[in-house]
Amino acid sequence: MKTLLQTLIGQALLQLQAEGALSGVELPAIPVERTRDRTHGDFASSIALGLAKAARSKPRDLAERIVAALPASERLAQVEIAGPGFINFFLTPGAYRAVVAEILNQSDAFGRSQIGGGRRVQVEFVSANPTGPLHVGHGRGAAFGATVANLLEAVGYQVHREYYVNDAGRQMNILAASVWLRYLEHCGESFRFPSNGYRGGYVRDLAARLYAEHGSAYVTSAAQAFQNLPQDDIYDEDGNLVTPGDKEAHIDALVECARALLGDQHYRYVFELGLNAILDDIRDDLQEFGVVYDHWYSERTLEERGAVNKILQRLRDAGQLYEKDGALWFRSTRFGDEKDRVMQRENGQTTYFASDIAYHLEKFERGFDWVIDVWGADHHGYVPRVKGALQALGADPAKLDVLLVQFAILYRNGERVQMSTRSGDFVTLRELRHEVGNDAARFFYVLRKSEQHLDFDLDLAKSQSKDNPVYYIQYAHARVCSVLRQLREKGLPRNEARGRDHLALLTEPHEEALLIALARYPEVVEAAALNHEPHQLAQYLRELANAFHSYYNEHRVLVSEDGLRDARLNLSLATRQVIRNGLGLLGVAAPEAM
RNA sequence: GCGCCCGUAGCUCAGUUGGAUAGAGUGUCGGCCUCCGAAGCCGAAGGUCGUGGGUUCAAGUCCCGCCGGGCGCGCCA
Numbered sequence: 001m002k003t004l005l006q007t008l009i010g011q012a013l014l015q016l017q018a019e020g021a022l023s024g025v026e027l028p029a030i031p032v033e034r035t036r037d038r039t040h041g042d043f044a045s046s047i048a049l050g051l052a053k054a055a056r057s058k059p060r061d062l063a064e065r066i067v068a069a070l071p072a073s074e075r076l077a078q079v080e081i082a083g084p085g086f087i088n089f090f091l092t093p094g095a096y097r098a099v100v101a102e103i104l105n106q107s108d109a110f111g112r113s114q115i116g117g118g119r120r121v122q123v124e125f126v127s128a129n130p131t132g133p134l135h136v137g138h139g140r141g142a143a144f145g146a147t148v149a150n151l152l153e154a155v156g157y158q159v160h161r162e163y164y165v166n167d168a169g170r171q172m173n174i175l176a177a178s179v180w181l182r183y184l185e186h187c188g189e190s191f192r193f194p195s196n197g198y199r200g201g202y203v204r205d206l207a208a209r210l211y212a213e214h215g216s217a218y219v220t221s222a223a224q225a226f227q228n229l230p231q232d233d234i235y236d237e238d239g240n241l242v243t244p245g246d247k248e249a250h251i252d253a254l255v256e257c258a259r260a261l262l263g264d265q266h267y268r269y270v271f272e273l274g275l276n277a278i279l280d281d282i283r284d285d286l287q288e289f290g291v292v293y294d295h296w297y298s299e300r301t302l303e304e305r306g307a308v309n310k311i312l313q314r315l316r317d318a319g320q321l322y323e324k325d326g327a328l329w330f331r332s333t334r335f336g337d338e339k340d341r342v343m344q345r346e347n348g349q350t351t352y353f354a355s356d357i358a359y360h361l362e363k364f365e366r367g368f369d370w371v372i373d374v375w376g377a378d379h380h381g382y383v384p385r386v387k388g389a390l391q392a393l394g395a396d397p398a399k400l401d402v403l404l405v406q407f408a409i410l411y412r413n414g415e416r417v418q419m420s421t422r423s424g425d426f427v428t429l430r431e432l433r434h435e436v437g438n439d440a441a442r443f444f445y446v447l448r449k450s451e452q453h454l455d456f457d458l459d460l461a462k463s464q465s466k467d468n469p470v471y472y473i474q475y476a477h478a479r480v481c482s483v484l485r486q487l488r489e490k491g492l493p494r495n496e497a498r499g500r501d502h503l504a505l506l507t508e509p510h511e512e513a514l515l516i517a518l519a520r521y522p523e524v525v526e527a528a529a530l531n532h533e534p535h536q537l538a539q540y541l542r543e544l545a546n547a548f549h550s551y552y553n554e555h556r557v558l559v560s561e562d563g564l565r566d567a568r569l570n571l572s573l574a575t576r577q578v579i580r581n582g583l584g585l586l587g588v589a590a591p592e593a594m
Numbered sequence: 595g596c597g598c599c600c601g602u603a604g605c606u607c608a609g610u611u612g613g614a615u616a617g618a619g620u621g622u623c624g625g626c627c628u629c630c631g632a633a634g635c636c637g638a639a640g641g642u643c644g645u646g647g648g649u650u651c652a653a654g655u656c657c658c659g660c661c662g663g664g665c666g667c668g669c670c671a
Contacts (some may be wrong), residue, residue: 033610036617046613049651059651083614084651129671171671196670248670327669338597338667345669352671380598381666404599406664412661448607451599453664455606460620464633475633486630529611539608542618551636553626594633 002523005043005089006030006072012069013047021065024492025054041080041088042516048085054557059085066400096515097482097503103518103574104496111525111581116157122363125374126286127164130278131175132200134285137376139429140408140454141443143587144534145374146291148403150585151529151537160368161293164359167275168300169352173255174198175278176271180218180258181225183270189222195233206274218270220261229253244248252347285430289438290587299355307358308350311393312343320392320410335388338381372532377404377451402506403532408445408454417458436461442587443470446534464594469542473528473579474591476545480576483557483569483591492565499566506567510551514571521578525585529579534586541582548575 009030016022032045048063055062063081070079075095092336103110125145128138146161153159166172178198181191185497186207193199210218230253231245259267279296286292302308312328317322320331321343330353343354363371375382387397410417410427419426433441440461447469448454466472487494506515520540528536557568580590 031613033613035614036610037614040614044614046652049613086614166671169671248668325669329669342669347669349669351669356671377599378665379671382671383598406599411670452607453600457606461608466633466635468633469619471633475631479634483630492628520649523610532610535608536610539618546618549634550636552630553632556630558630594631 001075001091001095001519002043004034004075005045008071008073009045009047009066009087012066013070015069016065021304022051022055025051026245034523035088040082040086041090042093043089043090043091045087046085048087052085064086093504093507093512096512096519097506099515099519100503100506100570100574101500103126103577104166104500104570107577108581110577111522112154112156113522113526114156115526115530116152116155118156118158119369120160120367121152121157121370121372122160122162122366122368123152123372123374124162124164124363125149126291127166128282129166129169129171130275130282131171131198132278133202134282135426135431136410136429136432136456137407139289139432139441140445140450141374141376141405142286142289142291142429143442144403144405144450147446147534147586148372148374148532149536151525151532151534154525154585155529157370160295162297163293164297164299165279166299166304167279167350168298168355170252170255170349172271173204173259174251175256175274176267177251177258178203179206179513181254182268183210183218184220184222184225186211187216189219191222191226192232194236194247194251194254195235196247202278206277209277210270210273218262218266224381225254225257225261227256227257232520236504285433289429289433290442297359299359300363302355302358303480305363308355310359311354311361312350314393315343315389319391330385330389330392332385332388335384335391336360337388338386341385353385353389356386357393360386360390360400361393361395362400369399371400373400373402375402375404377406380404401532403450405450406453408456408457410458412458432458437447439474440468440470441589443538446586447538449533449535470540470588471594472549473541473545473583474589475594476548477576477579477583477590478592478594479548479552480572483572487558487569490558493562494569495562495566496570499565499568499570502563502567503570505564506571508551508555510547510554511568511571514547514551514575518574518578519546523583525582537582537585539556541579542587544575544578544582548572 009032010027013022013027028050030045030047031050032043035041035044048059048066052059052062060081063085067079067081067087075092076089077092078090080090082088100191123145126134126142128134134142149159149161175194175198175469181193181197182204184191186204230249231243232250233241233245235246236242236244262270283296312321315330320334322329322331326346327342328345329340332341333339341353342351344350360371383402386402387400390397410432417427436444436458444456444461445454460468461470464471506512521544524536524540528534555568557565557572559565559568583590
């Protein structure tokens, strides 16, 4: 409808130009939007306000000339000029009702479009290091990323969902060392656990597994492992730093010790044990959450192919690298970054940044037209250097969009749930899912704008009342299903064709409001997709459910008159279809009964 | 200190890319079930859009300065 109006106005403008008016005026994009106030009609355009100055005429005069030149349309009941020069469009009742047939015809496809034109977009999200289970912060990235991907697919993009697995880097070595140290403890050794090691309970579980499989075959004395290491930072029980050392150097040296003491084969085994167990856990977790990927991209394969070294060489050849203090630096300040960045550390290890550049460049080489990364908001300072590196390598940084997701803060009994990463004491995504259910979790995670902090009320997410928006929407869906059950129980006939023939009987204000809400759905999906704003869809579904509940409360669907009953059933079924489609994009179930 | 994000009803948040009289939910108060699911509906009250300037036909929305909050500023990721 919106595009129809834009076309009509466009034709009117061309007509005016042909008549010699608006000469030399460049025609802008034509603004058409839904009105907030029903007395302003259904749609309004401010085109005359925007064009008045260039046309050297008063907005209202220009609006009148546009309206006069407007081609006729059977879907328009009335066109008015209002306020300073708005053109208000009133639709015919038939134009409202047409959406019911449209929905029933298209069913699952209603709301989908081809705006994306099949262009290839890659969405990379979550990509948490496989050094521990996903926590509630990752959960938001998962729900958000998955929904953005679904939305883009719905508007005609060819979407590739990817998880980048940091299975090669330093952090994985630290995990392996952590597992081994816990294993030593398990075997009776005692020592101060490194401050930079992984302290979560799952590390002890992995250590116990190592012991169960191999007994004490991996034991050496702790004293040996801790010989001649750089001093660690030492914290007291409250997490305050009491004796500063160099925790990074300490843990790196400890990793090297572990590797030397265990030997390549045994070290490899511990490493793989940790990686595989945790990655499997993450996969299962996400799958249960309804989040599936086309590809789990291994950082290790990048390194094995020499892609990281190739990037270093290319940057060196381009004169973008220099050596300082024994490390290799990238001149990211040339590309708007605040400071230059290390690509290769003094000890020869390449940084996370280096392999990330290789990965991102490869995304473009794989032929994606558009690349989207979903990151935690605490990584926002990382954006300029990645874009800078891409630019330095001749790729177009504008094709990369980084979407930042703020943390979710859990509340229980009105109080903030405390979490601490350092002690490994955090609420996992799995725990959250088990507590509130997948549907509530998926929905609550995308209810707010992504760059907004999210207050996640656990009690509300669990409540089964209208206070809980998930239940509120699902209940509207279940209600329609319930009406159909009632219909059968009462032995009433149903005839969809008869319903279509009697749509003109839908004249109640509540019915009109519901029809308008239904017609908005494709617009909402489009806006939510193109702006990466799933919350728009979530908010809309609440409004749609509200329109239905209000209608349902005021009027009976199962009336005795056949034509009206079938028309109302069709309207209800159309509502159910749209709710189902919308919830589907959000990854939320649409239950038939609750 | 510098950079990014955010300040809208008591609370949690929308606000259609600059449009008409700023909206929901929740909370408070008051109504609606001999009738398709009350897991619902209806109404009332509640606002200097943090603040001071600027841009223009039009500013919650764009620009600048303050105030207040969050995050970032490593040879960590």
